Amino acid sequence: MYQSKYNIIQNSKNKVIVYNTFSGGIISLNQEEFSVLNGIEKDAYDSNNKHALLYDELLRGNFIETEYGEQLNKLKFESYYSRYSKNEISLTIAPTTNCNFRCPYCYEKGIKYEDMSDEVVKNVIDFINSQNTDVINICWYGGEPLLEIDTIEKIIKGIRKDGLTINNSIVTNGYLLDGCVRDKLKELNILNIQITIDGPEFIHDKRRFRFDGGKTFRAIIENITHLCKDAHISLRVNVDKTNIGYIDNLMEYLEKEGILDNVHIYLAPVDDINMSLPNSDDLYINYDENDFTLKQKDFLKRMLLKNGDDIFEERNPYLCGAVSPHSLLIDPLGDLYKCWNDIGRKEYKIGNIKDGVVESDKLYKWLSYDPFRDEECINCSVFPICLNGCPYSVIRKNKKICDSNKNNYKELLTTFL
Structure with missing residues (x-):
């Protein structure tokens, strides 16, 4: 042994x-x-x-x-099987790249605003109905997908459901989740929802404001309050050096409002994906041990004391949909991509929903990605929950980003001593 x-x-x-x-x-x-x-x-x-x-x-x-090595071999099997088996298909569908927010760190900055036409809607429905699968996972994305809730409804209602399991989720800024939209999401069974809040009100409203400069915090909080007991809500907090000092304030507010116990909250460092941010010195993109990881550790300690061992991640062999042949992103024009970060950037498209995927090096780079060829990574204690990190960073930037908790878990275990 x-x-x-x-x-x-x-x-x-x-x-x-x-x-x-x-x-x-x-x-x-x-x-x-x-x-x-x-x-x-x-x-x-x-x-x-x-x-x-x-x-x-x-x-x-x-x-x-x-x-x-039996655990490593099992990780390999699970990863390859989840990537290449065809028992389910995952689609990220962006019915629009338009957005009602103008967040300064948005990685989609510079992308032309487009909405999905009736022809593309029909092509998406035909594509889904042509798939020979038992399970389809659909993540509704944007832009702000709730701007086109009618398009989402058309597609979902156009899918033939005989013997098919459909799992829906949505990534939204949460501003449009009023009563009518909430009822529509329940009707369409879209109850797995990611929403972003970047701090307490006076911080959030400086970072996540409407296209006309209007505030958004109070409306989002009200919407979450009405929905959080009926849906699984993940609250993402995009952090950099300018707002990370206010996370405790946000947590205290959410607890006071009765929201904290009904959502999953996590931190995500802002990355200058398209090199368009003027204040990149404020970012945590390097996961320096003395920067983001230490701040995240304080956050996780608080969550650990509140929720027990729930903060410790479970391994997910799927790694990332971008490296699976059975996962695609569809933009409003019907163009196909592998990674969310590439949406709307024509130089990275791999085909179109009507004509299918075009085999090319742009596609092969994703499908040939192998997290098990890095000897240093496979021997790292957090490899089962990291699996070599984000493929986008390796493929597009030739840069490996370690799991931000690599240096945190050991100290977090002191809570159990």
Whole structure:
């Protein structure tokens, strides 16, 4: 037997906490038990061994493996299977690239505003109905997709549903989620919703304002209040050095409003994807240990104390839809892309919804992406939940960005000591 390379260990005089990123398991050991774990490679498994029950528990939580490398091999299998098996298809559909906000850090800056025509709507419906699959995952995207809620309805109602499971989600700024739209989303079964709030009111309204400069915070909060008990809402907080000091203020406000317990909240560093931000010195794009990761650690500590071990991520073998042949992004013109960051940028399109995908190097770069060829990464303790990081960063920028929690999890485990 061998100790898992995906164990993160926090040690004290009397107790050791071990978190395994492969299984998501957390175990508390005394020093004698920890010495057994550390010496596991020297001992053969024996059911009569006095430590047999401990061995069984360590195996159950994947803190040890029976054959060296079996966890890595399973990660490979899960990743390749999820990418290339055709039991489900994932589509990101942008019915519009228009938006009612003018956020200064928007990576879609410079993209021409387009809405989906009736012809493209028909082509999208025909494309979906032509798929031989049991499951279709649709993420409605933009621009602001709720500007074209009627288009979304047309497409969903045009899909033949015999024997087909459809999972809908939506990425929205939340401003248009009034009573009528909320009712429409419930009717269409779009109840997995991502909304962005960038801090308390006076911070958010400086960063996420309407096209006419108008404020948005209060309307979004009111909409979330009405919807959060009926839908699964993820609150994304885009952070840079100018607003990260106000996260606690936002959390306290959401708790006071009765929202915090009914949403999932997470931080996302602002990245200058298209090199268009004038104040790039304010960004956390390098995930410097003394910058974003330390700030995120404070945030996660608070969430850990509030929610227990829910902050620890589970491995997701799917990695990213951009590297799967069964995942596509459809823009309002019906053009096809692999990555959300490429939407509307014609030089990166890989085909059109009517004519299909065109085989080219632009496509092969995504489909041949292999997170398992980086020796340093596959031996990293957080690899099962990171899988080499964002493929876009590697493919477009030739830059590997490590999981921001790489240096946080060990210290977060002190909470259990």
